[in-house]
Amino acid sequence: MTETARSLVSEEDAVRAHWYGLLAHFLARQPHQDSLDIARSFEGDDTPLGKSVAAFAAAARAATVETADEEFHKLFYGVGRGELVPHGSFYLTGFLNEKPLAELRDDLAQLGVSRADDVKEPEDHIAALCDVMAGMIRGDFGPACHLERQAEFFSRHVAPWAVKFFEDLEGAKASSLYMPLGAIGRQFMEIEIESFRMLE
Template sequence: MSGDKKTPREIQDLAAVAEEDRVRADFYEFLAGLLVRPADTAMLRRLSALSGDDTDIGRAIEALAAVARSMSTTTVRREFNDLFIGLGRGELVPYASFYMTGFLNEKPLARLRQDMARHAVARAEAVFEPEDNIASLCEIMSGLIRGRFGAPLPLPAQREFFATHLAPWAAHFFSDLEAARASVFYAPVGTLGRLMIEIEREAFRLGGGTDP
């Protein structure tokens, strides 16, 4: 995904994003980076240096750091292929349309494309897979919070995007990723994703309105 070059006004808007929202954006971006392609040597090195704490997220980070220290890029690439690519299809199909309808390229993708156009989110030229991939959705959510595609999206609009495109299926996907037969490196990634979706769902619920 890509947005236009930021104007001075947009840079000013970005500086005004609350610290807790920058943390949210960073977490979504972190998940997107882990899910868009297999981790390379530099990423494994960075992950190996992470440390957590005595919280659910902290323990998942510790687990991810431990597997990053124990695995090679070749092993991670093989696991990524087994999970998401496979011979014809991987163990998991990380697309909103599939989880929500049982088929690819269905109405959830059409709704996403409409909302991407509404929020000035453009598909990256080098990306050919459907935009409702979990990595793309995490990247878009990060950009909407941070103001990558213009002014930072107000919380009610963030909540609407989350409720439409992530809440109906992402926690289910991340739970499947935790439990997948092929998951070793990606099991704690699944835990982190599931916890993030649960935290976001609860935060938006407490903010008022219908639970996403």
């Protein structure tokens, strides 16, 4: 993102992009030491979201790279399949690579976004969608998208399933470090849903 694009993003939207980026970072790959160190430094507050942030920091302090790696793979890969399948098509249809993914690819093409050659996961992975939302807010794909365009993409590809996914992450048997991250994701998505609803 250029300095000019960054200067056009409001402080409120920069915070929103930060939350999306945080979720994308920890859901795209297993946490390495630097990621755990960053999470350990987080400070919460007395809001529900702030309390979840504090819980995530505490969980990160209790974790090691090895335990975080093991948890990540139990949750998302496992033997044959992990405890959770973090893809929109699966949550919406019960199968991977279904119509919701095709519709998402059409909308991503309009944004000028395509999957990198070294990425194996389909584009409807929750981390990828959070990355796209952050990019739309920051202006990573050209001019920052106005709220109505963000709301349209969010309502089509994120809102129908993200809260349920994060609820499942909170309650997953393998979740320890990822339990409070699930709470952060659920609460943030609920805030986004309500905020976009106010535009209607």
